[in-house]
Amino acid sequence: MIKNKTVVNQSLTINYYLLICVSFFFLLLSSMSLKAQEDTLVKNHDEKAEEKAFDPGTFIFEHIGDAYEWHIATFGKTHVSMPLPVIVYSKEKGLNIFISSKFHHGHEAYNGFYIDEDPKSANKGKIVETLSNGQVVRPFDISLTKNVLSLLISVALLLFLFITMANTYKKNPGKAPKGLQSMLELLVIFVRDDIAKASIQKNHEKYLPYLLTVFSFIFLNNLLGLIPFFPGGANLTGNIAVTVSLAVFTFVITTFVGNKNYWTHMVNAPGVPWWLKFPIPLMPFVEIMGMFTKPFVLAVRLFANITAGHIIALVFYSLIFIFGSMNIYAGYGISVISILFTVFMMFLELLVAFIQAYVFTLLSALYFGLATEEHEHKEQHQQH
Numbered sequence: 172m173i174k175n176k177t178v179v180n181q182s183l184t185i186n187y188y189l190l191i192c193v194s195f196f197f198l199l200l201s202s203m204s205l206k207a208q209e210d211t212l213v214k215n216h217d218e219k220a221e222e223k224a225f226d227p228g229t230f231i232f233e234h235i236g237d238a239y240e241w242h243i244a245t246f247g248k249t250h251v252s253m254p255l256p257v258i259v260y261s262k263e264k265g266l267n268i269f270i271s272s273k274f275h276h277g278h279e280a281y282n283g284f285y286i287d288e289d290p291k292s293a294n295k296g297k298i299v300e301t302l303s304n305g306q307v308v309r310p311f312d313i314s315l316t317k318n319v320l321s322l323l324i325s326v327a328l329l330l331f332l333f334i335t336m337a338n339t340y341k342k343n344p345g346k347a348p349k350g351l352q353s354m355l356e357l358l359v360i361f362v363r364d365d366i367a368k369a370s371i372q373k374n375h376e377k378y379l380p381y382l383l384t385v386f387s388f389i390f391l392n393n394l395l396g397l398i399p400f401f402p403g404g405a406n407l408t409g410n411i412a413v414t415v416s417l418a419v420f421t422f423v424i425t426t427f428v429g430n431k432n433y434w435t436h437m438v439n440a441p442g443v444p445w446w447l448k449f450p451i452p453l454m455p456f457v458e459i460m461g462m463f464t465k466p467f468v469l470a471v472r473l474f475a476n477i478t479a480g481h482i483i484a485l486v487f488y489s490l491i492f493i494f495g496s497m498n499i500y501a502g503y504g505i506s507v508i509s510i511l512f513t514v515f516m517m518f519l520e521l522l523v524a525f526i527q528a529y530v531f532t533l534l535s536a537l538y539f540g541l542a543t544e545e546h547e548h549k550e551q552h553q554q555h
Contacts, residue, residue, distance in 0.1 A: 227489040229290070235406045235481045236296060238317045239271040239286065243401050250276060253401065255320060259284060260311040261300055271314075284310070318413070321405035325392050333387075362386050362532065370536035371543065378539050381424065385417060386532040393477060393524030397517060408527075409478035411470065418466035421535040426462070429542040437462070469534060476527050480520045487512045 241253040254272035261267060264283065273281035277288060283301060287294040299309050336355050339348075348356045362383045367375040395403040407413055429437075437458045487509045495502025 227486070227493065230489055230492075231482055231485045233296075234485055235409060235478060237410065238296070239274070239298070239314060240276070241317050241320065241401060241405075252276070255315045255317065257284075257298065257314045258312075259298055259300075259314065262310075263302060264300075267310075317405050318407050318410055321392070321395065321402070321407045322413070324402050325388065325395060325407070329384075329387055329391060358387070358390075359383060366529075366533050366536050370533065371540040373543055373545065375536075378424070378536065381420070382532050382536055385420075385535060386528050389417070389473065389531055390524060390528035393527060394521075396477065396481070397520055397524065406478065406481055409474060409481055411474045414470040414474040417473070417531070418470035421469060421538060422462075422466040424535075425465075425538045425542045428539060430545070432545060433542045465534075465538060469531060473527055473531050476523060480516065480523055484513050484516045484520075487516070 239257060240255055243251040243253060245251070254270045257267070257269050257271050257273075259267050261283075267282060267284065269281060273279075274286055277286040279285070284298050285300075287297055287299045287307075289295060294309055297309060298312055298314070299307050301307050332351070332355060336352050339352050347353075363375075363379055366386070367379045367382050371378060389408055392405075392407045396406055396408065398404060437455070490509050491502055491506045494505040
């Protein structure tokens with residue numbers, strides 16, 4: 172027994188060291204990339220200032236938004252990017268499949284399609300086409316964008332990690348985990364014991380696969396978003412469409428697993444004074460509205476926190492251009508402060524990456540627990 176406890180303690184110690192090493196690795200890569208980009212940007216400041224005045228808003232939202240190509244790096248005036256497949260369906264031209272490099276970074280049109288660069292347009296950054304009657308419309312667009320590719324990469328990485336982990340357990344039954352398997356086991360046990368088991372009273376194993384998947388997906392993509400070069404840098408969990416999709420899954424599961432006790436409290440609200448239910452069903456209305464506001468809050472919280480972190484880092488980064496436009500030496504001076512603040516933000520973002528994955532998963536588990544809570548358990552809980 173003592174020996175097993177020692178092995179567990181050693182395993183946990185190794186896990187913590189691995190987490191610390193991975194964190195510093197992310198920070199080192201980020202700071203090195205930021206410094207290299209800062210040198211390039213300041214060096215070419217005079218040339219760019221002549222072409223176009225720097226717009227911080229455009230700069231920030233272009234970096235946190237989706238795109239039809241994946242920007243890798245910039246060397247002087249040369250932009251290295253990965254073109255992605257464009258798949259659009261037009262009423263006049265039918266199905267069109269081509270590579271986004273045909274747009275030449277958004278400066279040219281191809282086969283009547285082009286990327287709308289008008290800042291006042293509702294379709295800014297999206298592919299539009301001009302019909303034969305001169306009307307500008309959006310075609311049906313299912314292109315493989317930067318965020319879609321990032322999603323596929325993260326899913327492939329998760330499948331590789333957990334399938335490898337499962338195969339290792341099958342080959343070495345009863346043996347203590349090692350290396351990456353040890354770190355992944357720490358996350359699995361954390362989600363099982365501190366989230367699923369603590370929040371769901373009955374049959375928590377039934378919901379563990381979903382909770383573990385959501386936690387791993389959010390946590391991994393939060394970390395990938397902190398790496399400013401391929402295959403990182405995409406703001407996937409800061410995309411409202413992604414967070415809404417995750418929240419919808421939680422909403423659907425909560426709705427379908429809700430037992431009789433859950434729906435009775437939702438419609439009848441026992442214990443609430445009758446004058447709050449008749450003649451105007453105020454409390455049932457509030458409870459039913461809560462069904463929809465809970466997943467909405469889940470989606471907005473994750474989206475807002477991740478996007479805010481990226482925006483703050485980019486604001487510090489934009490100070491280099493803003494001060495540099497006034498004086499080149501001021502640009503060099505503020506670059507040091509910007510890099511320091513950005514690295515500090517990276518430390519915070521590492522913590523936020525874990526916290527946001529934890530909060531989303533924990534609230535999902537709590538919703539499942541409330542939907543499946545038995546009446547007897549609730550009475551005992553109130554008595555205690």
